Amino acid sequence: MTAMPVSGVPSHSPQDRDQFAPGMVVATRYTLLGRFAGPDWVQWWHAHDTELCRDVSLSLVDSAHLRDTDTRPDPVARFCRNTTGTSFSHEGRIAQVYDIEAVGDRIAVVAEWTPGWRVADIARTVPRPLDAARIVRDLAAATADAHHFGARISLDHPNRVRISRDGLAVLAFPATLADDSTADDVAGLGALLYALLLGTWPLPSSGDTLAAGLPPAGRRGDGSVVPPHRVRPTIPHRLSDVAVNALTRQPGMGTAQAVVDALDRMLADARARSAPAFAPKKKVRPRPDDRTARPRAPLPAMSAALAVVVALGAAGWAISTAFTASDAPPAAVADSTLSEIAPAPEPDPTPLIPSSAVVYSPQHFPDNGTRASLAVDANPATFWATDRYPQQLPPTKGGVGLIVSFPQPVDLRTVWIESPTPGTRVEIRTAPAAWANIGHTQLLGAATLAPGVTRIAARTPAPTTRVLVWISGLSPVESGFQSSLSEIGFLGGGG
Structure with missing residues (x-):
């Protein structure tokens, strides 16, 4: 299978792919299609499983980094348990982990592939603020569900998330370190929302987020990120607060469920504002057997009125014909009429x-x-x-x-x-x-x-x-x- 470039991802020669993918299992079973920028301790690849004929996401995690971040016995086994713990059903918002295997000095995490786009690709289209809220909402709900079952999902880098073709954020590259916490996941949700609103990444990261298409977020003199609504006044203040408060883990926004609730309230309010203020009343036609609905005026009187209208109409037609046939220029009449009904000229482009x-x-x-x-x-x-x-x-x-x-x-x-x-x-x-x-x-x-x-x-x-x-x-x-x-x-x- 010929390797193909992925949006925002440089293509690589076969020699480069061998360098980035140690181990015979990866070299013989998976065709590497494109690499995504990330932290130095992990490589994220879009790959093709040649045995099962399906595309997968492939995370190659440095096992030395696992031991550095988890000094307890058997850190690799703990990493595998933490990562597979995210793999139960979340309505497709967290990629299912297919397999985890040691490959040389790395751990290979194979998960389902999410067709779609990087966060940076969608951020460059400048989505409407409420669209950004919708994109994040379901992943926030999946995160809250994972936390309920004791799992963590590690939202630490924009390229770990992809936007699916149905327009929702998906954790595409699962890999959970021992020192990751639920609070880190909440901050990651805030960072994801912030990135979609402004096209910048507000979290410190060991990876090059600029290579991922997102420059670092602007910061104030005290080091805090600039709220989105200060950069783009069209962003609702409430939505800006959700992003910043989740990022900074403020009281009232310290859980993934709190993020879900806040986004749901905003989206519900938006739907209520867009709904018509009132429903038009249906016209009730009188039924033939409904005597109260029939007109009370006698038919002879109605017929007389109609006769008068017809007579006046005929007279009006005769008068208008006489005036038209008089010395008044027809063109002048036509011009005066057109001046009232003609559309305004098109403005210059x-x-x-x-x-x-x-x-x-x-x-x-x-x-x-x-x-x-x-x-x-x-x-x-x-x-x-x-x-x-x-x-x-x-x-x-x-x-x-x-x-x-x-x-x-x-x-x-x-x-x-x-x-x-x-x-x-x-x-x-x-x-x-x-x-x-x-x-x-x-x-x-x-x-x-x-x-x-x-x-x-x-x-x-x-x-x-x-x-x-x-x-x-x-x-x-x-x-x-x-x-x-x-x-x-x-x-x-x-x-």
């Missing part, structure tokens, strides 16, 4: 400046995920390209694209694309949640790219902060099919 772009590929690993921003960097000399495929996009994949985000809602009218690969079929669509299927989007416009710049009319039904540029057909290139986008521009209604 205004350039819209994107804030970020992230690869969207729900049926496949994101193509060249680390280069997505080059398509919207206002520099046509740089580009984002799809992977090179031996044939046209297969039905199982369907397409690949970019979710482009804007700092504020925009009224999109036109998209222009500069590309060195003419023949690429591009669709402009409403942007789904990053984990949703392409069938949940709405087509706004489409074109086959010509040499140079191609303009696509694509008016959004309502102001939006995100749009999907979807490639449904690749261009033929040497020894395969591939498409490149040098620059994507956006024009909207003027203000």
